[in-house]
Amino acid sequence: MNKEDLYNYLDSRNRDFYSLADKIWENPEPAYGEKIASDLLRETLKNEGFLIKEITDMPTAFIAEYGEGLPIIGLTGEYDSLDGLSQTREPEPMARVETNYGHGCGHNMLGTASAAAAIAAKEMLKSSKLPGTVRFYGCPAEERLSGKVLMAQKGVFDDLDACLTWHPSSLNTVWGCRFLAFNSVRFHFTGRAAHAAASPESGRSALDAVELMNIGANYLREHIPDAARLHYSITDGGGEPNIVPAKASVWYYLRAPERHQVEDVFKRLVKVAQGAAMMTETAVEYELDAACYDVMPNDVLGRLLLKNLKAAGSPDYDSADEEYARKLSHEFTPERKETSLKGLFAPLSLKNQIVHKGILENKDQGKVMAGSTDLGDVSRITPTAQFTTATWPIGTASHSWQASAASGSSLGYKGMMLAAKVLGGSLWDLFHEGTKLLKDAREEFLQKNPETYKSPLQQ
Ligand SMILES: [Zn+2]
Known part of the structure; x- marks a missing residue:
């Protein structure tokens, strides 16, 4: 043939x-x-x-x-x-x-x-x-x-x-x-629920943590390699507005031309998440659910x-x-x-x-x-x-x-x-x-x- x-x-x-x-x-x-x-x-x-x-x-x-x-x-x-x-x-x-x-x-x-x-x-x-x-x-x-x-x-x-x-x-x-190397990572914040009007002082908002994390990530953008990319979506932002959200999650994609750059940005993004958790007195856990070269x-x-x-x-x-x-x-x-x-x-x-x-x-x-x-x-x-x-x-x-x-x-x-x-x-x-x-x-x-x-x- x-x-x-x-x-x-x-x-x-x-x-x-x-x-x-x-x-x-x-x-x-x-x-x-x-x-x-x-x-x-x-x-x-x-x-x-x-x-x-x-x-x-x-x-x-x-x-x-x-x-x-x-x-x-x-x-x-x-x-x-x-x-x-x-x-x-x-x-x-x-x-x-x-x-x-x-x-x-x-x-x-x-x-x-x-x-x-x-x-x-x-x-x-x-x-x-x-x-x-x-x-x-x-x-x-x-x-x-x-x-x-x-x-x-x-x-x-x-x-x-x-x-x-x-x-x-x-x-x-x-x-x-x-092509760009890639990480997909989900951050889960846990706070404390409370009546948002009657006793907001006893609540600790996981959604606040997500929002502060995103602000931190948007500042981080200025200081990562040019071709690197960060994008996110809030996958859980709480439920009814009169309950301080005890749980909230945000899903991030990180990309960069080199694998080591992704890993570096990833480590810094984890610090941003930890900082947001500290500010809001919530706890954060994360899971790396996909990654490639x-x-x-x-x-x-x-x-x-x-x-x-x-x-x-x-x-x-x-x-x-x-x-x-x-x-x-x-x-x-x-x-x-x-x-x-x-x-x-x-x-x-x-x-x-x-x-x-x-x-x-x-x-x-x-x-x-x-x-x-x-x-x-x-x-x-x-x-x-x-x-x-x-x-x-x-x-x-x-x-x-x-x-x-x-x-x-x-x-x-x-x-x-x-x-x-x-x-x-x-x-x-x-x-x-x-x-x-x-x-x-x-x-x-x-x-x-x-x-x-x-x-x-x-x-
Ligand atoms: Zn395809």
């Missing part, structure tokens, strides 16, 4: 993969609740002859493996959706009545394209009789930035020679950039992905896809498109296109994307690279209704199948002639990651 045969094989199974992505889109599920999606992907891969391995205490995570011997190449698949992003396929804001959830990050396509590429690689390994193992990782809860971190704690990525993945987007390009992209593998992106070419959008994209993006002003392109480190001239048709040579090495992903932890364990394809019109923000709609459309599915070809083509190269490439990728990895991976949840 040469590379062209592999592309043709994927084309011949278009309908199967469209239907798989569509079923997941139809049934959007929350992080760690992705039962339908993980069952669909698990069953599909099992029926293709993959060996399925379950992961203890993570019912919606699994590994599907095919082949024998080295190299072992991993592909990650995600399939969780987002609360509040319910949307029909219509190119105007219109929530579905049956669900509040929607695939506003396109993870219905992410898991499907990776599974499609794994199946194409299986066909190739079977016909060529080459040694090598392809492994699909079914990864829950990317949106909580924790699924892969919990899987990493179980050591499931340790024996990989490389890991490849992709993400739905508005551009056909490789991500050579880094910044992504460390592997340039050797990034170049392999770019080569295969160029080889596969951009999808064949028809006039209906173009018309759909035009309607979907009718409210995108040139300024908004420029902001989106700037965020993706792409040339601003692309604002004149509705759907990206070319292949963009990325010049984002060393830059940091203002977002986080739990792929960061995988990239600290094994050489890892990722790319994107145009599944949405230019200017579309992820986590938007437009992204939810396009992720269930023919426009999205054409981008998805391009992603499957790029992953499949890259696997073809790694299994046929990957020895030197994998050695170079490993050398780069060791040079960029001199320390052994330690879970960010064990600080």
Whole structure:
């Protein structure tokens, strides 16, 4: 099976993969609740002859493996959706009545394209009789930035020679950039209830503590690294106003380009919380419920992905896809498109296109994307690279209704199948002639990651 045969094989199974992505889109599920999606992907891969391995205490995570011997190449698949992003396929804001959830990050396509590429690689390994193992990782809860971190704690990525993945987007390009390291932490304050009018002096307000903590955090912002981010929401602010709140909670996300910066800001934020507790004579406890590393992209593998992106070419959008994209993006002003392109480190001239048709040579090495992903932890364990394809019109923000709609459309599915070809083509190269490439990728990895991976949840 040469590379062209592999592309043709994927084309011949278009309908199967469209239907798989569509079923997941139809049934959007929350992080760690992705039962339908993980069952669909698990069953599909099992029926293709993959060996399925379950992961203890993570019912919606699994590994599907095919082949024998080295190299072992991993592909990650995600399939969780987002609360509040319910949307029909219509190119105007219109929530579905049956669900509040929607695939506003396109993870219905992410898991499907990776599974499609794994199946194409299986066909190739079977016909060529080459040694090598392809492994699909079914990864829950990317949106909580924790699924892969919990899987990493179980050591499931340790024996990989490389890991490849992709993400739905508005551009056909490789991500050579880094992403922000991240902590999610919940602070719980406990005070003393009292009648707010009759005996306020005997109460100690946990809500006061939360508010003072937030003021402290907003002053802290001035003295943390420029690219660091702090955001919060009050998840419990007490009940009726005539009772001094005995309990209150606030949930923080902390992000920064380097893991050690997140840990430093985290320690200082804990001091702010303790100060607020002292001022209000309340007690504070906190829980770190998720954390991940910044992504460390592997340039050797990034170049392999770019080569295969160029080889596969951009999808064949028809006039209906173009018309759909035009309607979907009718409210995108040139300024908004420029902001989106700037965020993706792409040339601003692309604002004149509705759907990206070319292949963009990325010049984002060393830059940091203002977002986080739990792929960061995988990239600290094994050489890892990722790319994107145009599944949405230019200017579309992820986590938007437009992204939810396009992720269930023919426009999205054409981008998805391009992603499957790029992953499949890259696997073809790694299994046929990957020895030197994998050695170079490993050398780069060791040079960029001199320390052994330690879970960010064990600080
Ligand atoms: Zn995503």
